[in-house]
Amino acid sequence: MTKTGIDRRQFLKQAAAGASIALAYPSSHVVGANDRVRLGIIGAGARGQELMGEFLRVPNIEFVAVADVFSRRHDEAKKLAPDMKSFDDHRRLLDLKDVDAVIVATPLHCHSRHFLDTIAAGKDLYSEKTMTWSIEEAEACRDAAKRSDRVITIGLQHQSSGALADAKAWIKQGYAGKITHVESWMSRNTPRGKPQWVRPVPSDCTSANVKWDSFLNGRPKRAFDGFKFINWRLYWEFSGGNVTENMVHQIAWIMRALDLPLPSAAYMSGGVFSEKDGREVPDTIAVTLDFANDLVVTWQSTFSNSHYGLGERILGSHGTIERLAGATDMVTGKSQSGLRYYPEKANRPEGAALEGQTRDQSHMANFIECVRSRKEPNAPVEIGYRSAIAAHLANLSYRQKRRVTLESAAQATRG
Numbered sequence: 001m002t003k004t005g006i007d008r009r010q011f012l013k014q015a016a017a018g019a020s021i022a023l024a025y026p027s028s029h030v031v032g033a034n035d036r037v038r039l040g041i042i043g044a045g046a047r048g049q050e051l052m053g054e055f056l057r058v059p060n061i062e063f064v065a066v067a068d069v070f071s072r073r074h075d076e077a078k079k080l081a082p083d084m085k086s087f088d089d090h091r092r093l094l095d096l097k098d099v100d101a102v103i104v105a106t107p108l109h110c111h112s113r114h115f116l117d118t119i120a121a122g123k124d125l126y127s128e129k130t131m132t133w134s135i136e137e138a139e140a141c142r143d144a145a146k147r148s149d150r151v152i153t154i155g156l157q158h159q160s161s162g163a164l165a166d167a168k169a170w171i172k173q174g175y176a177g178k179i180t181h182v183e184s185w186m187s188r189n190t191p192r193g194k195p196q197w198v199r200p201v202p203s204d205c206t207s208a209n210v211k212w213d214s215f216l217n218g219r220p221k222r223a224f225d226g227f228k229f230i231n232w233r234l235y236w237e238f239s240g241g242n243v244t245e246n247m248v249h250q251i252a253w254i255m256r257a258l259d260l261p262l263p264s265a266a267y268m269s270g271g272v273f274s275e276k277d278g279r280e281v282p283d284t285i286a287v288t289l290d291f292a293n294d295l296v297v298t299w300q301s302t303f304s305n306s307h308y309g310l311g312e313r314i315l316g317s318h319g320t321i322e323r324l325a326g327a328t329d330m331v332t333g334k335s336q337s338g339l340r341y342y343p344e345k346a347n348r349p350e351g352a353a354l355e356g357q358t359r360d361q362s363h364m365a366n367f368i369e370c371v372r373s374r375k376e377p378n379a380p381v382e383i384g385y386r387s388a389i390a391a392h393l394a395n396l397s398y399r400q401k402r403r404v405t406l407e408s409a410a411q412a413t414r415g
């Protein structure tokens with residue numbers, strides 16, 4: 001048994017069984033170019049309801065069903081799409097013949113189960129990031145996806161950003177030159193005494209209204225705990241902390257811009273320095289990821305200062321590509337966002353500064369379009385997989401207090 005109570009061999013057996021079912025399942029319905037796409041959602045909490053709102057803006061879609069272990073979420077989802085059927089067991093939703101595609105927005109530790117079950121049921125899949133909670137789940141999901149003909153996308157919406165298209169084009173044209181370092185950061189702040197991420201527990205969040213054992217999803221059984229159910233992000237057995245909540249978006253963006261393989265090693269330091277409220281996952285983080293091709297990527301994050309917002313700087317011998325979101329300009333004090341390129345005069349004396357021009361696409365519209373066309377979506381499983389592995393290597397390093405290589409992590413997983 002692992003620390004979280006999941007038997008690895010049992011998991012892999014289940015994953016393999018899921019994968020072979022995926023092979024055996026013919027897709028029940030082929031969506032034509034002009035057909036209405038019928039959606040189901042598993043996990044209609046904060047993000048799930050946000051996603052429903054986004055999908056409802058995409059023409060010619062319909063929400064058919066919701067599955068959630070908390071009865072309150074059925075009512076909330078039906079406010080957005082009143083004709084939905086509701087279930088407390090996701091398998092009943094997956095049994096429905098009139099669901100073409102499924103959105104998964106459950107807590108991280110449930111993602112791989114819902115991923116595997118959804119494609120095994122012959123449905124297309126939009127799964128929230130991070131793709132999985134662990135390295136071995138990431139391997140199992142990627143393997144199952146390879147054997148399946150389902151259209152699958154991961155909720156890494158920065159993959160649909162115009163900034164990614166522009167940064168890739170600039171790099172391809174050699175504007176950045178040799179890139180040896182990418183620095184990235186994500187910073188937030190809240191009034192003291194109002195810790196980041198902590199949500200109030202609704203009064204109807206009781207053992208009568210929540211299928212607690214389904215939420216636990218293989219973790220050791222225990223009495224109902226409404227605080228943990230609502231605030232699962234704060235605990236390792238359900239979450240990967242800010243690395244899987246936020247770094248994953250940025251590392252996926254960097255990996256795609258530079259077309260990076262898996263990192264060869266990860267180091268992570270930090271701790272619970274800002275929010276001493278019993279949470280396990282660190283709120284102050286410094287990650288270093290090594291890549292085999294002479295490149296180091298760093299990511300730093302804090303919950304006690306928001307001055308620099310969120311951003312990435314791709315540092316090359318011929319220029320810098322900088323993407324900012326909500327950083328405070330030192331001189332004007334105004335909020336700065338967008339993609340920019342600055343030439344390095346040493347190697348591109350005639351180079352001009354540039355601003356990103358390409359507009360963002362809707363990540364959700366891209367998925368629906370791909371359900372109809374059967375093309376690969378903007379955030380395919382491969383980038384979900386690579387970004388998940390990068391995130392898990394970083395967290396392993398933090399938890400094991402050592403440098404973790406891809407090889408040592410694989411050995412530990414095999415071991």
Ligand SMILES: NC(=O)c1ccc[n+]([C@@H]2O[C@H](COP(=O)([O-])OP(=O)(O)OC[C@H]3O[C@@H](n4cnc5c(N)ncnc54)[C@H](O)[C@@H]3O)[C@@H](O)[C@H]2O)c1
Nearest residue numbers: 043044045046047048068069070105106108128155214215
């Ligand atoms: N892409 C983004 O920008 C973005 C933003 C926020 C959250 N997210 C991701 O969305 C996911 C959900 O986050 P959230 O903030 O909405 O969490 P949440 O707790 O608000 O919602 C999760 C929902 O899943 C339900 N649930 C739990 N276990 C279940 C199970 N076994 N079967 C069915 N339903 C189950 C819960 O009742 C809840 O309604 C996370 O993976 C998070 O990382 C992504």
